[in-house]
Amino acid sequence: DFESAIAEIKPAFGAVTETLAAYVLNGMIDFGEPFRHLLATCQTLVEQVRSSEHTPLLTALLEGPAGAGKTALAATLGLESQFPLVKVVSSDAMVGFSEPAKAAQIAKVFEDAYRSPMSIVVLDDIERLLEYVPIGPRFSNGILQALLVLVKKQPPEGRRLLVIGTSSAPQVMADMGLADAFNVALHVPAVRDAEVATVLKALNAFEPSQVGAAVAGLAEAEVPIKRLLLLVDLARQGVPAGAPIPLERWHQVLRDLALN
Amino acid sequence: DFESAIAEIKPAFGAVTETLAAYVLNGMIDFGEPFRHLLATCQTLVEQVRSSEHTPLLTALLEGPAGAGKTALAATLGLESQFPLVKVVSSDAMVGFSEPAKAAQIAKVFEDAYRSPMSIVVLDDIERLLEYVPIGPRFSNGILQALLVLVKKQPPEGRRLLVIGTSSAPQVMADMGLADAFNVALHVPAVRDAEVATVLKALNAFEPSQVGAAVAGLAEAEVPIKRLLLLVDLARQGVPAGAPIPLERWHQVLRDLALN
Amino acid sequence: DFESAIAEIKPAFGAVTETLAAYVLNGMIDFGEPFRHLLATCQTLVEQVRSSEHTPLLTALLEGPAGAGKTALAATLGLESQFPLVKVVSSDAMVGFSEPAKAAQIAKVFEDAYRSPMSIVVLDDIERLLEYVPIGPRFSNGILQALLVLVKKQPPEGRRLLVIGTSSAPQVMADMGLADAFNVALHVPAVRDAEVATVLKALNAFEPSQVGAAVAGLAEAEVPIKRLLLLVDLARQGVPAGAPIPLERWHQVLRDLALN
Amino acid sequence: DFESAIAEIKPAFGAVTETLAAYVLNGMIDFGEPFRHLLATCQTLVEQVRSSEHTPLLTALLEGPAGAGKTALAATLGLESQFPLVKVVSSDAMVGFSEPAKAAQIAKVFEDAYRSPMSIVVLDDIERLLEYVPIGPRFSNGILQALLVLVKKQPPEGRRLLVIGTSSAPQVMADMGLADAFNVALHVPAVRDAEVATVLKALNAFEPSQVGAAVAGLAEAEVPIKRLLLLVDLARQGVPAGAPIPLERWHQVLRDLALN
Amino acid sequence: DFESAIAEIKPAFGAVTETLAAYVLNGMIDFGEPFRHLLATCQTLVEQVRSSEHTPLLTALLEGPAGAGKTALAATLGLESQFPLVKVVSSDAMVGFSEPAKAAQIAKVFEDAYRSPMSIVVLDDIERLLEYVPIGPRFSNGILQALLVLVKKQPPEGRRLLVIGTSSAPQVMADMGLADAFNVALHVPAVRDAEVATVLKALNAFEPSQVGAAVAGLAEAEVPIKRLLLLVDLARQGVPAGAPIPLERWHQVLRDLALN
Amino acid sequence: DFESAIAEIKPAFGAVTETLAAYVLNGMIDFGEPFRHLLATCQTLVEQVRSSEHTPLLTALLEGPAGAGKTALAATLGLESQFPLVKVVSSDAMVGFSEPAKAAQIAKVFEDAYRSPMSIVVLDDIERLLEYVPIGPRFSNGILQALLVLVKKQPPEGRRLLVIGTSSAPQVMADMGLADAFNVALHVPAVRDAEVATVLKALNAFEPSQVGAAVAGLAEAEVPIKRLLLLVDLARQGVPAGAPIPLERWHQVLRDLALN
Ligand SMILES: Nc1ncnc2c1ncn2[C@@H]1O[C@H](COP(=O)(O)OP(=O)(O)OP(=O)(O)O)[C@@H](O)[C@H]1O
Ligand SMILES: Nc1ncnc2c1ncn2[C@@H]1O[C@H](COP(=O)(O)OP(=O)(O)OP(=O)(O)O)[C@@H](O)[C@H]1O
Ligand SMILES: Nc1ncnc2c1ncn2[C@@H]1O[C@H](COP(=O)(O)OP(=O)(O)OP(=O)(O)O)[C@@H](O)[C@H]1O
Ligand SMILES: Nc1ncnc2c1ncn2[C@@H]1O[C@H](COP(=O)(O)OP(=O)(O)OP(=O)(O)O)[C@@H](O)[C@H]1O
Ligand SMILES: Nc1ncnc2c1ncn2[C@@H]1O[C@H](COP(=O)(O)OP(=O)(O)OP(=O)(O)O)[C@@H](O)[C@H]1O
Ligand SMILES: Nc1ncnc2c1ncn2[C@@H]1O[C@H](COP(=O)(O)OP(=O)(O)OP(=O)(O)O)[C@@H](O)[C@H]1O
Ligand SMILES: [Mg+2]
Ligand SMILES: [Mg+2]
Ligand SMILES: [Mg+2]
Ligand SMILES: [Mg+2]
Ligand SMILES: [Mg+2]
Ligand SMILES: [Mg+2]
Known part of the structure; x- marks a missing residue:
């Protein structure tokens, strides 16, 4: 066969x-x-x-x-x-x-x-x-x-x-x-520490001054790039195109969705 | 194939x-x-x-x-x-x-x-x-x-x-x-504590004054909504349409039927 | 298929x-x-x-x-x-x-x-x-x-x-x-204690005065109804129709046949 | 199928x-x-x-x-x-x-x-x-x-x-x-003790006076009837029809053949 | 099928x-x-x-x-x-x-x-x-x-x-x-001790005076007949037909080939 | 079939x-x-x-x-x-x-x-x-x-x-x-110690004076011939045909590639 x-x-x-x-x-x-x-x-x-x-x-x-x-x-x-x-x-x-x-x-x-x-x-x-x-x-x-x-x-x-x-x-x-x-x-490693900030900056996801706080919001020390991209995209829901993600919205997403 | x-x-x-x-x-x-x-x-x-x-x-x-x-x-x-x-x-x-x-x-x-x-x-x-x-x-x-x-x-x-x-x-x-x-x-959680009363009230299952006693009759602290609905329906057998379920009938159903 | x-x-x-x-x-x-x-x-x-x-x-x-x-x-x-x-x-x-x-x-x-x-x-x-x-x-x-x-x-x-x-x-x-x-x-339970006597009486299996002794002959405290009916029927072999089962015949059946 | x-x-x-x-x-x-x-x-x-x-x-x-x-x-x-x-x-x-x-x-x-x-x-x-x-x-x-x-x-x-x-x-x-x-x-039990002698006698296998010695030759206390019949038949090889099995022949068979 | x-x-x-x-x-x-x-x-x-x-x-x-x-x-x-x-x-x-x-x-x-x-x-x-x-x-x-x-x-x-x-x-x-x-x-046993010498003699494998030394060369106490025959045949490689196997050749074969 | x-x-x-x-x-x-x-x-x-x-x-x-x-x-x-x-x-x-x-x-x-x-x-x-x-x-x-x-x-x-x-x-x-x-x-053994040098020389892989250092660069005591040949070939990338492999290039290959 x-x-x-x-x-x-x-x-x-x-x-x-x-x-x-x-x-x-x-x-x-x-x-x-x-x-x-x-x-x-x-x-x-x-x-x-x-x-x-x-x-x-x-x-x-x-x-x-x-x-x-x-x-x-x-x-x-x-x-x-x-x-x-x-x-x-x-x-x-x-x-x-x-x-x-x-x-x-x-x-x-x-x-x-x-x-x-x-x-x-x-x-x-x-x-x-x-x-x-x-x-x-x-x-x-x-x-x-x-x-x-x-x-x-x-x-x-x-x-x-x-x-x-x-x-x-x-x-x-x-x-x-x-x-x-x-x-x-x-x-092939996950994204770690300082690198997370590099990615968030590259994506223009947050006010530059809030990137540090956004990184701190993540529970894990390292996060796979694919998951990081999804988190940012979910947080952008309801945020006007081009505008930075408010920190509260970011924290809500991290809390509500037990993201894998 | x-x-x-x-x-x-x-x-x-x-x-x-x-x-x-x-x-x-x-x-x-x-x-x-x-x-x-x-x-x-x-x-x-x-x-x-x-x-x-x-x-x-x-x-x-x-x-x-x-x-x-x-x-x-x-x-x-x-x-x-x-x-x-x-x-x-x-x-x-x-x-x-x-x-x-x-x-x-x-x-x-x-x-x-x-x-x-x-x-x-x-x-x-x-x-x-x-x-x-x-x-x-x-x-x-x-x-x-x-x-x-x-x-x-x-x-x-x-x-x-x-x-x-x-x-x-x-x-x-x-x-x-x-x-x-x-x-x-x-x-997706089972129904808990006070929420059970909310459901029983929504169903008009008991005399308002007896809802507390009806909730107390349940052995488990929490009960899935599907099972709660079935229990109420079984208890309604023989009860005239629209009338509240007598507490004895409710207790009989809970006792006789080892309901899953 | x-x-x-x-x-x-x-x-x-x-x-x-x-x-x-x-x-x-x-x-x-x-x-x-x-x-x-x-x-x-x-x-x-x-x-x-x-x-x-x-x-x-x-x-x-x-x-x-x-x-x-x-x-x-x-x-x-x-x-x-x-x-x-x-x-x-x-x-x-x-x-x-x-x-x-x-x-x-x-x-x-x-x-x-x-x-x-x-x-x-x-x-x-x-x-x-x-x-x-x-x-x-x-x-x-x-x-x-x-x-x-x-x-x-x-x-x-x-x-x-x-x-x-x-x-x-x-x-x-x-x-x-x-x-x-x-x-x-x-x-669905097996037949127990006094209930065994009830069954034996219902079957007219023994002289009423001998039912107690017949029950005592059973080793187990409880016996499934199907097995009880078979035991009685086996014991009736050779007993004239309608006549009660002699106790010796009953004991012989219980002894010889390791009945399941 | x-x-x-x-x-x-x-x-x-x-x-x-x-x-x-x-x-x-x-x-x-x-x-x-x-x-x-x-x-x-x-x-x-x-x-x-x-x-x-x-x-x-x-x-x-x-x-x-x-x-x-x-x-x-x-x-x-x-x-x-x-x-x-x-x-x-x-x-x-x-x-x-x-x-x-x-x-x-x-x-x-x-x-x-x-x-x-x-x-x-x-x-x-x-x-x-x-x-x-x-x-x-x-x-x-x-x-x-x-x-x-x-x-x-x-x-x-x-x-x-x-x-x-x-x-x-x-x-x-x-x-x-x-x-x-x-x-x-x-x-259904194997043949035991005295019963072995009964079988050997029924088969006319040995001089009546030697049956006891023949039984003693068997190592195990009990022997299945099928195996006992095979042992006797193997021992009869070379023995004239109708004549009793000599004890030496019997012992040789028991020794040489690890019979199951 | x-x-x-x-x-x-x-x-x-x-x-x-x-x-x-x-x-x-x-x-x-x-x-x-x-x-x-x-x-x-x-x-x-x-x-x-x-x-x-x-x-x-x-x-x-x-x-x-x-x-x-x-x-x-x-x-x-x-x-x-x-x-x-x-x-x-x-x-x-x-x-x-x-x-x-x-x-x-x-x-x-x-x-x-x-x-x-x-x-x-x-x-x-x-x-x-x-x-x-x-x-x-x-x-x-x-x-x-x-x-x-x-x-x-x-x-x-x-x-x-x-x-x-x-x-x-x-x-x-x-x-x-x-x-x-x-x-x-x-x-059915392997060949043991003195029996090994009997086999080697039957095969005319060594000078009669060297059979003892040849037997001593074998590490194991017993050797299956099939393996013994193969060892002798391998040792005969390069030895003129009919001539006895030199002891060195025998030892070389035993050493080089981890024979099963 | x-x-x-x-x-x-x-x-x-x-x-x-x-x-x-x-x-x-x-x-x-x-x-x-x-x-x-x-x-x-x-x-x-x-x-x-x-x-x-x-x-x-x-x-x-x-x-x-x-x-x-x-x-x-x-x-x-x-x-x-x-x-x-x-x-x-x-x-x-x-x-x-x-x-x-x-x-x-x-x-x-x-x-x-x-x-x-x-x-x-x-x-x-x-x-x-x-x-x-x-x-x-x-x-x-x-x-x-x-x-x-x-x-x-x-x-x-x-x-x-x-x-x-x-x-x-x-x-x-x-x-x-x-x-x-x-x-x-x-x-069939892997290549060991001095033998590694023999192979590297036979391949003209290094300056003769550097063969010892090249051997020392290998972490394991022994290396299969197939792997040794691949390592040398990878190290030759970028090295002009016929020229010896520089030691740094050799060490880079050993470090970067977790070679099996
Ligand atoms: N530096 C980067 N490396 C890899 N992927 C990146 C990088 N930057 C952005 N990406 C994006 O991240 C995603 C990585 O997902 P990918 O499916 O390749 O991950 P994976 O490790 O194969 O996941 P999985 O284990 O689920 O197969 C892709 O959408 C890719 O475009
Ligand atoms: N708030 C509610 N949430 C979900 N179901 C409800 C609610 N209120 C009433 N129901 C009713 O409860 C029943 C829930 O059953 P459902 O089959 O959805 O449960 P399930 O968790 O999928 O069960 P299972 O594990 O057996 O698949 C439905 O009949 C639904 O109409
Ligand atoms: N009160 C009773 N309840 C049930 N069966 C009874 C009763 N009285 C008499 N019987 C008879 O006893 C027998 C019970 O056998 P039945 O095959 O129903 O048992 P079961 O529990 O299904 O057994 P199994 O585990 O072998 O399937 C039937 O022949 C039935 O007619
Ligand atoms: N009293 C006896 N009971 C049974 N078999 C006997 C008796 N006397 C002689 N025989 C003979 O002994 C043999 C018993 O063999 P049988 O195949 O019935 O044993 P079995 O228990 O079924 O063995 P298996 O476990 O191999 O199936 C038969 O050849 C039978 O003719
Ligand atoms: N006395 C002997 N008994 C058995 N075989 C002998 C004897 N003498 C020489 N031979 C030879 O030894 C060889 C024995 O090999 P055989 O294949 O019978 O062994 P085996 O026990 O069946 O092996 P295997 O476990 O591999 O099936 C045969 O070539 C046979 O001719
Ligand atoms: N002395 C040598 N012995 C064997 N192979 C050698 C020798 N010198 C160089 N080579 C080369 O080394 C390579 C050995 O690879 P080969 O596939 O035979 O190894 P292998 O043990 O069969 O590996 P695998 O376990 O992957 O099957 C071949 O390309 C062969 O030409
Ligand atoms: Mg992938
Ligand atoms: Mg479901
Ligand atoms: Mg059934
Ligand atoms: Mg059988
Ligand atoms: Mg074989
Ligand atoms: Mg190979």
Whole structure:
């Protein structure tokens, strides 16, 4: 049923490359040195695949908390690379697929990459691709084995491939042997302390003099960029366009909504 | 068999929107401040999706004890919103469906929502959708994974979507990663202390002077609204229409029926 | 295969209503106050469904030891009710059925009930419907989920439904969330102390002067009615019709047969 | 596939009744009082089904160590009863059958019994019918549930049925709820002490004066009848027909063969 | 699919009897008294089946360490017996077979045996037939149940059958109830102490004066015959045909190759 | 479905032998005595199969850390042997295959080997062939059983076969009984201490005077050859072809990339 599985997935295929930009919907805010260093390291890997003679295959795992910006970073690298083929393997496009259909879709993306001289394949949210749930735990071993093999399989002669995986569960990746199967693992952090203020300023969210108080209102020491952006947007409800968010409104949002 | 599953569910579809009102069969009794605050917070979320430019997708989980009124609240929000598409995904309409058929039905509701400019999708009684049972525990991982993806999947450009989930098992939601997948979690409480009297008065169940004694007859400090309504209705058996319930009848019902 | 499952069960259907009387094969012996109180409470529930405007659905779980008379009680209520539709869902008629076929049969009975203005559905021996076995434990989650949904699903407007479940394993019902899904849980007790004598007298089993000695011969303090009836019948072997059972014969039966 | 399962088993059916005598291949040796009491109790049950008006269904479980003679006893009762239908349900005739095919075959035997005015059904070696193995443990829940239902299902009006089960694992029967599902449980013991000598004499195995020494040679205090018969037969190898077994030969067999 | 399974296995069948000799590829070396006593006991069992009137079925389990010579012994008994039918059931010929196909093949061999007046069936390497693995543990319960039944099933009147099982895991056989299902269990030992020298001499492996030193070179006190034969053969590499193995070469082999 | 599985795998077959050289992509660097001793021992095994009369089947397991060079060593032996048939069984060519298809493919390679007078079959990365994952643990028992049988199955008369397995998880191999099923187990080590310098020199990676400092920069005492080669290649990014790697660049690579 692998054959039929391949047939099943064809119509969904055209959409894969088109969606690349949609993963950076809210842009990339430069919130400081850690972000810049991480970006530079990632760009090194892209260059290695582009230029080295001995590294036809390089594989990197981006891990960090939910909403830290892993997917946006991977998509940004893909967009910057200008490689002829950049594809994101995401569960978004595979809801309700059977395990063989998923495995076939993933394998198909790699097949396509093997035919292109230079490619990036993003394995987005590997826990979701694996249908992982901590209760049990349960996951699709078929998908896991496919990933373990594909992440180590040399491309045909003359082809070059960068595989970028993203995951919010580094321990799960380690337990499954996936962390070891990648050449490199890089941590994508949440926004911390002073960096939060940098982001709030970049968004023009508060009166400059109130940014400190706004930061103090957050209970946690660090907050993922995605969540920070949502909090600001919720607080802007009812605030005239362009005007700063009043501090009371900000505190009300933080209190009423047990935001994840 | 995803295709065939989709085929299988078509005839059941027309009925989904029609049933919206049926979930508020006994009206919404205003039993005090906590209820009003919760309702207002929920209405904020509806407004955010209606008006914000940066929040095309917002997701809220309503959790609380069985019979607390979670489903009635979600349905009420849907009715009030006047959004062009409001759909309830409920196990009621999927008894005996296979897992792929269920997953297909759920995905189909989201597909429909992606085609409407503004939508509300209610995932009602998520434990039942997941076929969860604490012994084991067992549940449908296929449905769980579909929910985990659909709850985080951005609608296409220009579409806005509010997803409201309901659940009586917040710990299960947390263990499965579903609680974290929603943006917001809100608690729907049972009726407490003075609020019980408010409800009994609103129902004209007792002689005003006997309401205090009727409340005292209840063993538990708090009681879900659904159960309170049933108790009153059972006690009314044999009581002439419009007449107040005699206290003895009330005590007999509380004693004889080990009501859940 | 739900469709085909429905097809599969059709021929078995005519028989369901006919068998109602067969569950009260040995009549209902009035063995005292607890029995009469229980019967009256149950009759209250039937009246509630018949007459209340706000309770279109009422659900009651009868639980008690094996052979206590749960099924006979449920069948008696059905016979007395004179409702246009009374159906017993029993594993007797589903030996060897696949899980989907069972679920379909159960759903079909509820479908029928939704078409009748007033109905009683008896879910007899829920552990057996669930294929429950304590080793593991194992059970059919498909059937369980169907029951959890059907027991809470409102009938269409204008229809009224009383669901009576029977079970010998109240803890299992609780663990599975089934106990909470029913509105009411009622205990059906075994026959105790003085009540045993009442039954033996009603059966004309012994010389009136020997009833006390006969009761004393029973090791256990309480005995389910079904077992008591079997013991008496076994003891009657070889005793001329109408004559009382000699005490020695009674003691021999109690000794030789490790009766369950 | 229940239908096809029924089709599958038809050809094997004629053979069932014919094999009844084959289960008592080595006759029934009267080895003393316990044996006679057990046989008499069993015969009582056959009479009850034959003559009582209130006991259309009676069910008895014969449990005891492997080789104790359970199957031979059940077959003997069947042969003696002269009932128009006596059938043995045995795994012997179902090697390699799928679970539904087994369940169908078992159900078919009961169907046949329901059509005969008076019947005995022997469920032989229930652990094997259940495909039970203590590692896990594993067993066929489908077969178990079929047995739990069939053992309690009343035959149609006017039909009478005695069900005899055999098992070497009473604890397993209890854990699975099967022991409680039978009306009566009777223990079939191994041969003990003086009874061993009775058997050896009945077989003319030794010089009368050497029987005591032969019994003393056995390590265990009790030995199942089937094993005792095999030991004697092995010891007879090389001994002229009709001649007694020399004690040395007997001891050699007991030493060399770690007989089960 | 039992039928189709039978169809699937037909072509492989002719080969079964032919391979009998191949299991004794390196002959049977008489390495002392324990070997001769075991062989004699086994031959007794063959004679019993050939000549006894009361033992139409006899079953023996040969257990011992891997490479001890269990299969070679069973094959030798089969060759010596001159029975019209001797068949080996081995996983060698069933690689990749489904469970029903394996069960069907095994049942087929017994069917053939029931048609022959006198037969030997060897169930070789029962752990492999059962697909046993200690992790879990896992095994095919379908095959296990088939073996449990077939090993106790009486052949038809007038047919005689000796079943010989082999196993390297006596504890597993006991846990599964297979050890008890066989009439006799016999231990096949590894080669020990002085017996090692006997084997080395029989093979003309060393200068007679060096046999003691060669034996001393072995770390373990006992060594399975199969492994001993391989060690000698590896040591012979580079040694002229017929010449004795130099001690250094022997020690090099023992050191370099962590032989199992 | 074994038949259809065989059909499924045919087109993939031609590629198997061709890929042999691709497993030694970066050549074999002689990094010292342990490497040479291991190579020589392996070559002895090839000679044994080529020349011995009594060893038609020899099986060796190469185990060692990930990237130690196990696959390259096995492929090198195959290339050197000049045997008419050398095949690598690798998961690379079986992504997404069902278990029966994998088992069929593996069996097919052995079938081919049985037809060639002299063969080498490499079972590469046995954990992957088994779809092993430590969580659970889970693995394909069907593949495991096929390997357990094939590794011990004698080739037909006149055929000779060397089976080389590779594995990074010796404990798993032992637990599954696979380690015992091979005749020989050999350890393939990572590069250690002074050997690291040998490799770096052979690659002309650093100024000769800086090799010591470069070795000191590595945190671990030993490093698999594959990883060492990748580190050097990454460090060469931006370094002119032929020029030595500056030490700072080397340290940056070691610091930034948490290399596995
Ligand atoms: N410096 C930044 N790095 C990453 N994302 C950023 C940054 N600045 C803004 N963003 C925005 O933040 C969001 C990050 O969300 P993203 O989905 O990439 O997070 P994630 O870590 O993949 O989350 P999840 O764990 O849910 O998959 C995007 O909308 C992106 O446009
Ligand atoms: N203030 C209120 N809030 C919610 N429901 C109310 C209120 N007042 C009256 N009701 C009535 O109470 C009932 C609440 O039942 P509902 O099914 O919504 O509870 P639930 O929490 O979804 O229960 P469950 O856990 O069984 O799904 C409805 O019939 C509704 O009409
Ligand atoms: N007062 C009584 N209540 C119930 N049953 C009675 C009473 N008097 C006599 N009986 C008879 O006792 C028997 C009770 O058996 P019934 O099958 O109803 O028990 P049960 O609790 O459903 O048993 P099980 O747990 O095996 O399902 C019936 O034959 C019924 O006719
Ligand atoms: N008094 C006796 N009772 C039962 N069997 C006897 C007696 N005397 C002799 N036999 C013979 O002993 C054998 C008993 O074997 P049987 O198969 O009935 O034992 P079992 O308990 O069913 O064994 P298993 O546990 O293996 O099923 C039969 O061959 C029977 O003919
Ligand atoms: N006395 C002996 N007994 C048994 N085998 C012997 C003897 N002498 C030599 N051999 C040879 O030793 C080998 C024993 O291998 P065999 O396969 O029978 O062992 P096994 O116990 O079945 O091993 P495994 O546990 O791997 O199945 C055969 O090649 C046989 O020819
Ligand atoms: N002495 C050597 N031994 C083995 N490989 C070497 C040696 N020198 C260089 N190499 C190169 O090192 C690499 C070893 O990688 P290989 O895939 O064989 O390792 P492996 O142990 O099979 O890894 P894995 O555990 O990932 O399967 C090959 O590219 C090979 O060309
Ligand atoms: Mg992401
Ligand atoms: Mg609800
Ligand atoms: Mg009942
Ligand atoms: Mg028996
Ligand atoms: Mg063997
Ligand atoms: Mg390798």
